[in-house]
Amino acid sequence: xxxxxxxxxxxxxxxxxxxxxxxxxxxxxxxxxxxxxxxxxxxxxxxxxxxxxxxxxxxxxxxxxxxxxxxxxxxxxxxxxxxxxxxxxxxxxxxxxxxxxxxxxxxxxxxxxxxxxxxxxxxxxxxxxxxxxxxxxxxxxxxxxxxxxxxxxxxxxxxxxxxxxxxxxxxxxxxxxxxxxxxxxxxxxxxxxxxxxxxxxxxxxxxxxxxxxxxxxxxxxxxxxxxxxxxxxxxxxxxxxxxxxxxxxxxxxxxxxxxxxxxxxxxxxxxxxxxxxxxxxxxxxxxxxxxxxxxxxxxxxxxxxxxxxxxxxxxxxxxxxxxxxxxxxxxxxxxxxxxxxxxxxxxxxxxxxxxxxxxxxxxxxxxxxxxxxxxxxxxxxxxxxxxxxxxxxxxxxxxxxxxxxxxxxxxxxx
Amino acid sequence: xxxxxxxxxxxxxxxxxxxxxxxxxxxxxxxxxxxxxxxxxxxxxxxxxxxxxxxxxxxxxxxxxxxxxxxxxxxxxxxxxxxxxxxxxxxxxxxxxxxxxxxxxxxxxxxxxxxxxxxxxxxxxxxxxxxxxxxxxxxxxxxxxxxxxxxxxxxxxxxxxxxxxxxxxxxxxxxxxxxxxxxxxxxxxxxxxxxxxxxxxxxxxxxxxxxxxxxxxxxxxxxxxxxxxxxxxxxxxxxxxxxxxxxxxxxxxxxxxxxxxxxxxxxxxxxxxxxxxxxxxxxxxxxxxxxxxxxxxxxxxxxxxxxxxxxxxxxxxxxxxxxxxxxxxxxxxxxxxxxxxx
Ligand code: SF4
Ligand code: SF4
Numbered sequence: 001x002x003x004x005x006x007x008x009x010x011x012x013x014x015x016x017x018x019x020x021x022x023x024x025x026x027x028x029x030x031x032x033x034x035x036x037x038x039x040x041x042x043x044x045x046x047x048x049x050x051x052x053x054x055x056x057x058x059x060x061x062x063x064x065x066x067x068x069x070x071x072x073x074x075x076x077x078x079x080x081x082x083x084x085x086x087x088x089x090x091x092x093x094x095x096x097x098x099x100x101x102x103x104x105x106x107x108x109x110x111x112x113x114x115x116x117x118x119x120x121x122x123x124x125x126x127x128x129x130x131x132x133x134x135x136x137x138x139x140x141x142x143x144x145x146x147x148x149x150x151x152x153x154x155x156x157x158x159x160x161x162x163x164x165x166x167x168x169x170x171x172x173x174x175x176x177x178x179x180x181x182x183x184x185x186x187x188x189x190x191x192x193x194x195x196x197x198x199x200x201x202x203x204x205x206x207x208x209x210x211x212x213x214x215x216x217x218x219x220x221x222x223x224x225x226x227x228x229x230x231x232x233x234x235x236x237x238x239x240x241x242x243x244x245x246x247x248x249x250x251x252x253x254x255x256x257x258x259x260x261x262x263x264x265x266x267x268x269x270x271x272x273x274x275x276x277x278x279x280x281x282x283x284x285x286x287x288x289x290x291x292x293x294x295x296x297x298x299x300x301x302x303x304x305x306x307x308x309x310x311x312x313x314x315x316x317x318x319x320x321x322x323x324x325x326x327x328x329x330x331x332x333x334x335x336x337x338x339x340x341x342x343x344x345x346x347x348x349x350x351x352x353x354x355x356x357x358x359x360x361x362x363x364x365x366x367x368x369x370x371x372x373x374x375x376x377x378x379x380x381x382x383x384x385x386x387x388x389x390x391x392x393x394x395x396x397x398x399x400x401x402x403x404x405x406x407x408x409x410x411x412x413x414x
Numbered sequence: 415x416x417x418x419x420x421x422x423x424x425x426x427x428x429x430x431x432x433x434x435x436x437x438x439x440x441x442x443x444x445x446x447x448x449x450x451x452x453x454x455x456x457x458x459x460x461x462x463x464x465x466x467x468x469x470x471x472x473x474x475x476x477x478x479x480x481x482x483x484x485x486x487x488x489x490x491x492x493x494x495x496x497x498x499x500x501x502x503x504x505x506x507x508x509x510x511x512x513x514x515x516x517x518x519x520x521x522x523x524x525x526x527x528x529x530x531x532x533x534x535x536x537x538x539x540x541x542x543x544x545x546x547x548x549x550x551x552x553x554x555x556x557x558x559x560x561x562x563x564x565x566x567x568x569x570x571x572x573x574x575x576x577x578x579x580x581x582x583x584x585x586x587x588x589x590x591x592x593x594x595x596x597x598x599x600x601x602x603x604x605x606x607x608x609x610x611x612x613x614x615x616x617x618x619x620x621x622x623x624x625x626x627x628x629x630x631x632x633x634x635x636x637x638x639x640x641x642x643x644x645x646x647x648x649x650x651x652x653x654x655x656x657x658x659x660x661x662x663x664x665x666x667x668x669x670x671x672x673x674x675x676x677x678x679x680x681x682x683x684x685x686x687x688x689x690x691x692x693x694x695x696x697x698x699x700x701x702x703x704x705x706x707x708x709x710x711x712x713x714x715x716x717x718x719x720x721x722x723x724x725x726x727x728x729x730x731x732x733x734x735x736x737x738x739x740x741x742x743x744x745x746x747x748x749x750x751x752x753x754x755x756x
Binding site for chain 2: 343
């Protein structure tokens with residue numbers, strides 16, 4: 001996959017039938033907002049072609065046939081120690097290493113991390129929030145690494161702090177994971193360079209892992225609608241991203257593997273796997289024992305915002321923290337009935353929108369009215385659809401509306 | 415791995431409830447009031463309730479047939495309309511009048527607007543309003559519940575007889591007591607206390623389902639615990655009514671009735687928990703709900719204290735229903751991050 005992030009799509013820098021080594025650069029881009037791609041394995045480039053992409057539908061990909069005798073890459077949390085001193089590195093060095101390693105936000109959005117940690121003297125970051133909240137129900141990959149890679153994560157966090165010259169760091173963990181909180185606290189006590197970090201237990205509720213929601217819970221500030229966290233001088237980074245940064249800066253390892261949760265009632269042996277990026281969904285499912293007979297829906301990501309896929313060769317991307325397989329029992333047959341104006345969707349919306357208004361405006365093709373109710377501010381969390389007793393696909397309508405507006409804008413340039 | 419795989423947009427899981435289950439909750443919550451009605455008004459209560467519910471459902475079915483729309487009885491909202499209508503008419507009302515009220519409630523109150531979700535007015539209140547306009551006397555003739563006098567024959571059998579024993583509703587009664595200055599002050603208080611106790615249990619004159627405070631509180635509590643209704647509207651309705659009544663009472667205790675009596679009497683409770691909370695005709699936003707509830711409470715008291723009708727609930731609800739779209743507009747939400755580019 002050459003597009004695993006927000007920003008410019010990479011160009012392949014290898015050719016068909018090339019033999020490549022694990023960690024070798026295979027896709028690169030010159031643009032500032034972009035991230036290069038590396039091969040996770042030793043192997044041969046079989047093809048450079050379009051491939052199913054979880055978000056984009058289809059996208060260009062480099063298909064690598066792995067060598068028979070590929071030594072599997074092991075996670076390396078034991079390479080990091082508590083006496084690490086981030087001032088060994090200059091901010092520019094950290095930036096370069098992160099950029100080179102192709103690290104992107106691993107919680108979901110996939111914004112190139114190098115861009116986020118570039119020191120900007122005009123608008124310095126004064127708060128760093130490390131996101132240890134799973135973005136969705138069912139997913140536990142961040143939880144596992146918080147327990148097992150604690151020091152590695154903290155190393156990465158201190159590097160982020162160093163790169164941005166910011167010591168005000170919060171680590172947010174959901175309050176149903178007291179052992180993760182304890183693990184962090186214990187490690188911080190032993191680690192001088194982490195002494196300024198604060199671990200905060202936040203309420204376990206979806207969508208707590210969303211940037212905006214997290215910032216709100218921790219420092220009680222709202223990110224401006226249509227804006228991004230740096231506008232209020234905040235940076236949010238996921239724990240997996242922090243771990244990847246540590247690996248990139250200290251060990252010079254590019255981002256080629258990640259932890260994925262394969263779970264849901266449709267999976268025989270659900271679990272977390274350390275897998276090469278690019279692994280197909282079908283392979284990951286096999287690793288987890290395969291599908292149960294009642295599996296009906298395969299989702300890349302979690303049940304609230306993930307993308308259901310039909311093509312099991314769809315590969316794992318840098319941002320894909322999970323594969324969730326739902327069974328016929330999880331799936332409810334829904335039949336849309338009239339809105340009873342109960343206000344549940346309004347109450348459920350984490351960004352304080354009026355989903356029913358927006359959705360009905362879109363339904364009747366009143367895009368202006370939909371925008372008047374701030375359609376663009378929707379974070380597409382799906383809470384409104386989840387809660388609606390009348391089974392209205394509110395977030396579905398809103399997403400459609402956004403696409404329609406985008407198309408309109410394209411057709412009618414100012 | 416050749417299995418049938420479903421593909422759709424997210425989210426992929428949903429809360430397991432439906433309009434039907436929400437409505438079912440409301441029906442369950444009305445059961446205590448129904449039981450109270452049956453205890454106090456006997457068979458008459460059962461028949462009246464059945465008549466209202468049946469004619470509401472039948473009307474909805476016919477309307478759908480005429481509009482060539484799919485049957486919508488399954489959402490159970492017609493049953494609720496029937497129940498609430500039955501609960502807010504006096505037990506002496508002839509069956510034919512109850513049928514007319516039900517037909518009006520569903521056909522004009524709901525279906526002409528396009529069915530559930532599109533109606534502006536609470537259908538049951540619309541039906542009741544129609545009945546009040548057409549058969550004013552019948553709608554204000556109250557029977558003493560059957561338990562009052564052991565010798566009295568069942569109300570159900572005597573209601574058509576002209577000599578049926580009638581009694582004013584507690585609100586009217588208490589007004590009388592207070593006006594009657596010759597009564598000793600203590601006696602006065604004792605009388606009111608007695609009435610208050612009866613009101614709590616429900617053995618007073620009044621509409622079918624309005625009389626028992628206890629039963630209504632049980633049902634309302636159930637809805638709140640199940641989170642079927644938001645707590646805002648009941649609190650706003652009762653709160654504002656209490657404040658208005660309290661002010662009036664403080665100004666002139668000889669002329670006005672004590673505030674708790676107002677709260678417990680004349681359908682204010684059934685309104686607070688079951689009528690004003692009808693989602694369709696109440697505002698969407700929290701702020702809107704506060705305004706709406708406070709409006710209902712205040713208007714009810716205004717009508718009771720100043721106007722002619724001792725039970726102002728119905729008009730208060732209908733009036734506030736009519737401004738719901740306005741309230742929604744004025745309480746338009748701002749996204750959490752403020753207005754974009756504003
Ligand atoms: S998906 Fe629905 S609940 Fe979520 S932000 Fe958008 S409108 Fe609000
Ligand atoms: S949750 Fe559904 S039924 Fe309730 S107001 Fe929103 S859209 Fe309407």
